[in-house]
Amino acid sequence: MSDLEELTQALARNLRRWRGERGFTLDALAARAGVSRGMIIQIEQARTNPSVGTTVKLADALGVSITTLLDRDRSPQVQVVLPGQGVRMWSTEGGSGATMLLGDDRRGPLEVWTYLLEPGEGTDSDPHPSGTLEMLHVTAGTLTLLVDGGEYTVPAGGAVSFEGNVPHTYRNDGTEPMAMTMAVSIPPVTGP
CATH class of the missing domain: 1.10.260.40 (lambda repressor-like DNA-binding domains)
Structure with a gap:
């Protein structure tokens, strides 16, 4: 398979x-x-x-x-994700993409992602549930972040956090690849 x-x-x-x-x-x-x-x-x-x-x-x-x-086989105590074993969630022909490295839902969903955006590329995100928090750390290049109409520039080595319950976009307006690590905390759902 x-x-x-x-x-x-x-x-x-x-x-x-x-x-x-x-x-x-x-x-x-x-x-x-x-x-x-x-x-x-x-x-x-x-x-x-x-x-x-x-x-x-x-x-x-x-x-x-x-x-x-x-999840194909969840380990309850320790979860090690070796290089190349993350789940590739999207990619472009230009080389941009996002890979989810880790996630857990014991205290409400929490996810850790890596992103690579090639120059001139970007990706939009729909609003998440109220109370969702995103934290980003830019490791290379410069991120242009749009959150609910506001535009923010985050250079390599910088970090940003924001409430993810509004439309947001990650963009690379620079001339070098932009890489970042992102953590997303989503509040737990209770009942129908």
């Missing part, structure tokens, strides 16, 4: 599990996530590989991390 097939199977199994644990019907989860009922059925039956945006919406609606939804 390929890595993609394993991830598709893990997502199907974990989505069914978390939807059941939260007591959400297909219709309730569809309404909370803004994802069609048919798409959720396709995902739960491992018949489709959803976009990153759809996966994020489902994770947010369930109050779990993306790592939890994609």
